[in-house]
Amino acid sequence: MLTTQQLRDAQTQARQYLERAGIVLTPEESMNIEVADFGLGELETTGLELVVYVNTHRVCAKELVLFPRQTCPEHRHPPIGDEPGKEETFRCRWGTVYLYVEGEPTVNPAARVPKGREHAYTVWHEIVLRPGQQYTIPPNTLHWFQADDGGAIVSEFSTRSRDEFDIFTDPQIRRSTVVE
Amino acid sequence: MLTTQQLRDAQTQARQYLERAGIVLTPEESMNIEVADFGLGELETTGLELVVYVNTHRVCAKELVLFPRQTCPEHRHPPIGDEPGKEETFRCRWGTVYLYVEGEPTVNPAARVPKGREHAYTVWHEIVLRPGQQYTIPPNTLHWFQADDGGAIVSEFSTRSRDEFDIFTDPQIRRSTVVE
Numbered sequence: 001m002l003t004t005q006q007l008r009d010a011q012t013q014a015r016q017y018l019e020r021a022g023i024v025l026t027p028e029e030s031m032n033i034e035v036a037d038f039g040l041g042e043l044e045t046t047g048l049e050l051v052v053y054v055n056t057h058r059v060c061a062k063e064l065v066l067f068p069r070q071t072c073p074e075h076r077h078p079p080i081g082d083e084p085g086k087e088e089t090f091r092c093r094w095g096t097v098y099l100y101v102e103g104e105p106t107v108n109p110a111a112r113v114p115k116g117r118e119h120a121y122t123v124w125h126e127i128v129l130r131p132g133q134q135y136t137i138p139p140n141t142l143h144w145f146q147a148d149d150g151g152a153i154v155s156e157f158s159t160r161s162r163d164e165f166d167i168f169t170d171p172q173i174r175r176s177t178v179v180e
Numbered sequence: 181m182l183t184t185q186q187l188r189d190a191q192t193q194a195r196q197y198l199e200r201a202g203i204v205l206t207p208e209e210s211m212n213i214e215v216a217d218f219g220l221g222e223l224e225t226t227g228l229e230l231v232v233y234v235n236t237h238r239v240c241a242k243e244l245v246l247f248p249r250q251t252c253p254e255h256r257h258p259p260i261g262d263e264p265g266k267e268e269t270f271r272c273r274w275g276t277v278y279l280y281v282e283g284e285p286t287v288n289p290a291a292r293v294p295k296g297r298e299h300a301y302t303v304w305h306e307i308v309l310r311p312g313q314q315y316t317i318p319p320n321t322l323h324w325f326q327a328d329d330g331g332a333i334v335s336e337f338s339t340r341s342r343d344e345f346d347i348f349t350d351p352q353i354r355r356s357t358v359v360e
Contacts, residue, residue: 021202022201022202022203023202023273024273024274024311024312025312026312026313029312053269053271053314053337054269054271054314054316054337056267056269056316058238058267058339059239059267059269059337059338059339060337061241061269061271061335061337087236087238087239089233089234089236089239089241091233091234091241093203093204094204131204132204132205132206132209133206134233134234136234136236155241157233157234157239157240157241157337158239159238159239
């Protein structure tokens, strides 16, 4: 759960990040930046700020803002009906992001798991993305990501986004944000 | 046909546009900016500079650079096999772009058709895109676009890109660029 004040503060901060990176939003987009706390109420460590540009049956594009050390928690996008799961390409636009996917665990990874949530982070193959660098995550692959101490902006290019089908490793997580 | 010098000059200019807009490329992307003259050899009026970020079987994302009054000529993306045609969302990042699609023709449109090519421009429903503004073009819909006097940068979010299937109104057009 987020308070109205927390929501507004996160939106203001996200607007500043996007502006600094030269990413222009319409006034409407700017007023409606989505703030996701994943139901944990620990936005500073587990959270994400999003601008969804387009989400049709076939294509989705978003900007993702991560504040310093903010983490998008581990999840995967399963197949739905006849469709394979969501395929995502993350392209770093500003800052540095540590992305973790299935594969050989990285020795001395750079991210720090949010305290008390260690059980919910199981994949440790690290990919470091700096501006201009990108990585494509195949459908149904566990992944999570965190900004470094300076925050980050990531463009996401993907197939249709249906957050309600995402499967998070942490059973406490709820994808819909509730504002009190 | 493009000369090597024309190709290099267009790449240099496109790099300057992208840099000015704060869009960061990897050194490899920067060296390999695609320059399309659509086989007409009139790059100044009919042409496009592209950086393809990703193009999988499901999703494609690109940056498009248009120099002042440069035009991407009229075409459509037809269905291929079981797939509907390519669906494209154009989001203006920098500058101003005039986009034309099927529909009620606009009185006094802002674009100027490349001289001698008037026969190849048949749709005149105008959409003006300024930074932050975007438009989604349904599959198999005729469209073309031109930057205003200051040039433009447009992000394209789409389904899979298969340029070789595009159908151009101008029968002289060849999508593959030949460099002599």
